[in-house]
Amino acid sequence: MSSSSPQPAHVIVMGVSGTGKSSVAEALARELGTRFVEGDALHPEANVRKMAAGTPLTDADRWPWLDLIVAAMRREAQEGNALVVTCSALKRSYRDVLADSGAVTVFVHxxxxxxxxxxxxxxxxxxxxPQALLDSQLDTLEPLGPDENGFAVDVAAPLDEELREIMRRLPDHVGARPDAGPDAARPHREAAARSEAAARPEGAADRAADR
Ligand SMILES: Nc1ncnc2c1ncn2[C@@H]1O[C@H](COP(=O)(O)OP(=O)(O)OP(=O)(O)O)[C@@H](O)[C@H]1O
Ligand SMILES: O=C(O)[C@H](O)[C@@H](O)[C@H](O)[C@H](O)CO
Structure with missing residues (x-):
């Protein structure tokens, strides 16, 4: 892999319904300049009907959906593209399938x-x-294990703070993978630096440089 074309790294924004996956992932994809896939849009119609009727999904309902998501990630990785994807990814067994995406994969919980x-x-x-399904999602949720490539972010913070924290922490998780190329985290470090600079009050960078 040449240093001018770092290996792509996918980011999966995960968590129970209502944690802000769509809001965060859309903004994150914009910051990173990568494509965004809304995992909910890949649910088979029967899954959407089931949830809308207030019935939690089972493993059997979720597997075909997870297969579609991982297929999209593999396709893009083959083209050299990174994705930011939303997916509840509630269980470890689901994430093990999702992580086999043909690229470095980072979970942001x-x-x-x-x-x-x-x-x-x-x-x-x-x-x-429906709001009533939240308890079943929380019961099903298995937090990230220490051996999984990812990190958790507290959603109590305002969206822009959440985003900056993710931008700050992402490069370490991209670069630390044994399957990452030497430059895999470079675009993430550059994007994080841009995002930090944009968040500073105007002129603060110049004043700091003068001191
Ligand atoms: N950090 C935040 N601060 C305040 N409101 C937020 C924050 N993040 C998300 N929200 C709001 O919370 C609601 C849920 O967010 P969103 O729809 O993005 O969640 P989601 O995890 O994608 O949900 P679902 O999985 O059900 O699609 C939205 O109204 C969104 O505007
Ligand atoms: O795993 C699941 O039970 C589903 O993916 C749900 O999480 C919904 O898709 C989503 O959160 C609703 O918007």
Whole structure:
């Protein structure tokens, strides 16, 4: 792999419904300049109907959906493209399948209290997912294990802070993988530096440089 074309690295923004996956992933893809795939859009129609009717999905319902997501990640990796993907990825067994994506894969777990998530779901309009299913999602959730490539972020922070934290932490998780090329984390480090600079009050960088 040449140093001008680092190996792609996919980011999966995971967590129970209402933690902000779509909001965070869309902004993250913009910051990183990569494509964004909304995992919910790949659910078979029967899954959407089931959730809308208030019935939690089973493993059997989720496997075909997870297969579609990992197939999209593999396709893009073959083309040399990285993706930011939203997927609840609630169980370790699901993530083991998703991580086999043909590229370095980093999981960003959006995590928060039941009360906070429930109030955000309550404030959301026009979405098929009923607030009542939140408890089943929380019961099913298996947090990231220490041997998984990813990290958790607290969703109590405002969206822009959450995003900056993710941008700061991402490069280490991209670069640390044995399957990462020597330059895999370079675009992430550059994007993180741009995002830090943009978040500073105007002129702060210049004043700091003068001191
Ligand atoms: N950090 C935040 N601070 C305040 N509100 C937020 C934050 N993150 C997300 N939200 C709001 O919370 C609600 C849920 O967010 P979003 O729809 O992105 O969650 P989601 O995890 O994608 O949900 P689902 O899996 O059900 O599609 C939205 O109304 C969104 O605007
Ligand atoms: O694994 C699942 O049970 C589903 O993926 C749900 O998490 C929904 O897709 C989503 O969160 C609703 O918007």
């Amino acid at each position: 959006l995590s928060g209290s039941r009360e906070l998530i429930s109030s955000r779901l309550g404030g959301r309009e026009g979405h098929f997912f």
